[in-house]
Amino acid sequence: MDIKQPKGTKDALFGEVEALEQVEQALLNIAKLYGYAGIRTPIFEHTELFTRSVGDSSDIVRKEMYTFTDKGDRSLTLRPELTAGVIRSVVEQKVVHSYDLPLKLYYLGPAFRYERPQLGRLRQFHQFGVEHIGITSPLSVAETIATGVTVLEMLGFQGVSVSLNSLGDEASRNAYKTALKAYYEPQLNDVCEDCRQRYETNPLRMLDCKVPADHDRAKNAPKISDYLTPISQAYFQSVQSALSAINVQWHHDEQLVRGLDYYADCVFEYHYVSKTGKDYGAIGAGGQYPRLVEELGGPSLMAVGFAFGIERIIALLADAGRLEGVRSYVDVYIISMEEATDTYAFKLAHNFRYTNFKTELNLEHRSMKSSIKSAVKRDAVYAVIIGVEEMKNNVVTIKNLQTQEQQQVPVQEVVHLMQHLTNQPGHHHHDEEEGHHE
Ligand code: HAM
Numbered sequence: 199m200d201i202k203q204p205k206g207t208k209d210a211l212f213g214e215v216e217a218l219e220q221v222e223q224a225l226l227n228i229a230k231l232y233g234y235a236g237i238r239t240p241i242f243e244h245t246e247l248f249t250r251s252v253g254d255s256s257d258i259v260r261k262e263m264y265t266f267t268d269k270g271d272r273s274l275t276l277r278p279e280l281t282a283g284v285i286r287s288v289v290e291q292k293v294v295h296s297y298d299l300p301l302k303l304y305y306l307g308p309a310f311r312y313e314r315p316q317l318g319r320l321r322q323f324h325q326f327g328v329e330h331i332g333i334t335s336p337l338s339v340a341e342t343i344a345t346g347v348t349v350l351e352m353l354g355f356q357g358v359s360v361s362l363n364s365l366g367d368e369a370s371r372n373a374y375k376t377a378l379k380a381y382y383e384p385q386l387n388d389v390c391e392d393c394r395q396r397y398e399t400n401p402l403r404m405l406d407c408k409v410p411a412d413h414d415r416a417k418n419a420p421k422i423s424d425y426l427t428p429i430s431q432a433y434f435q436s437v438q439s440a441l442s443a444i445n446v447q448w449h450h451d452e453q454l455v456r457g458l459d460y461y462a463d464c465v466f467e468y469h470y471v472s473k474t475g476k477d478y479g480a481i482g483a484g485g486q487y488p489r490l491v492e493e494l495g496g497p498s499l500m501a502v503g504f505a506f507g508i509e510r511i512i513a514l515l516a517d518a519g520r521l522e523g524v525r526s527y528v529d530v531y532i533i534s535m536e537e538a539t540d541t542y543a544f545k546l547a548h549n550f551r552y553t554n555f556k557t558e559l560n561l562e563h564r565s566m567k568s569s570i571k572s573a574v575k576r577d578a579v580y581a582v583i584i585g586v587e588e589m590k591n592n593v594v595t596i597k598n599l600q601t602q603e604q605q606q607v608p609v610q611e612v613v614h615l616m617q618h619l620t621n622q623p624g625h626h627h628h629d630e631e632e633g634h635h636e
Pocket residue numbers: 278279280281311313318319320321323324325327328329457458480481482483484485502503504505506507508509510
């Protein structure tokens with residue numbers, strides 16, 4: 199059989215899983231620190247949810263969705279992002295009607311986009327994100343943007359820069375679309391096929407085109423900032439001053455339009471260049487979405503949120519050498535020397551685990567040398583060796599794998615003694631950073 203993982207997916211094994219768990223745990227802790235509560239929504243939704251929110255003029259909906267028909271003839275789609283599902287859920291469960299606003303929710307889970315896989319781009323990836331729903335003040339927008347910066351700083355990224363732009367309110371965008379169309383009209387024969395469609399459906403998308411010639415054309419296009427209504431202009435200014443007031447580094451990126459249709463007003467992206475110079479793309483991004491809650495059947499509520507790509511975070515941490523030493527380990531490695539001692543060792547392993555020691559049990563009856571080697575590989579601190587002689591005398595041999603010291607102790611006392619030796623009443627704690635003992 200020659201079945202490989204699907205293109206654009208990633209297996210995680212051994213240290214990679216520990217790295218993921220460590221980063222995920224840090225993200226959840228930070229979300230809670232900022233008063234966010236968790237939300238989990240299904241991995242698939244009705245396709246219409248995404249066509250109506252992410253938008254049918256977006257590349258995501260037009261080209262990248264994993265859509266299928268189920269046996270009940272429903273069109274379902276693997277979520278390309280989590281915001282739509284979160285808003286669908288809080289509207290459907292009436293949380294936005296009854297809950298004390300603003301509502302602050304975080305999530306972490308897989309998302310799926312049929313994109314061409316490349317550095318930093320997968321077809322199944324994971325997002326950590328927050329949604330801040332029912333806000334009004336520009337300071338709440340700034341607070342959310344700053345939360346993302348704090349998340350990155352707490353993960354060890356210094357000097358994160360935030361790209362910021364305003365897409366304005368509806369009136370701003372309508373005026374801007376007219377200006378864009380006037381700019382592109384004489385060049386319509388030269389732009390790419392996609393851009394000709396975008397011209398009709400959503401000309402803002404043309405600024406995002408990856409085709410080099412169109413990318414250059416976009417640089418000379420009119421700027422949205424010249425078309426913002428005074429209200430949008432003032433709101434954007436307030437977001438900027440609030441960010442500066444708390445020393446968040448930001449810069450105004452006039453080209454930033456974002457690839458999802460639900461955005462209006464302030465949009466942003468987090469960028470961080472790897473120490474190795476690799477560009478994984480934006481590490482995270484988000485923006486305001488003032489109409490989505492209402493469009494999905496809820497009250498008229500302004501919201502803002504962002505999402506980070508977990509794989510991009512992991513890649514950047516790995517490049518910075520911050521993931522080394524993340525590995526699995528056990529405290530106690532029990533070696534049963536022969537079949538006759540297996541049950542005895544089996545029971546002892548059970549006791550250790552019930553006393554909160556991470557315990558591995560070796561029932562392979564290999565040579566002492568090779569068993570000890572396995573114990574060392576698992577980063578065990580102590581090996582507990584049980585042979586027939588030991589069992590007869592109701593003792594076990596414990597070997598400190600760092601000092602090589604060895605001693606025999608009564609079996610009834612071994613768990614207790616180990617607690618004493620490892621300095622922990624019942625629960626042994628490893629240094630999180632190092633992942634192994636000193
Ligand atoms: P997005 O910019 O489409 O926004 O995705 C957010 C982040 O997910 C990106 O910055 C990137 O780190 C990661 N990401 C996206 N696509 C891929 C991919 N193919 N492979 C690996 N990582 C990827 C959203 O999804 C919005 N829902 C964010 C948001 C939340 N806006 C408001 N609230």
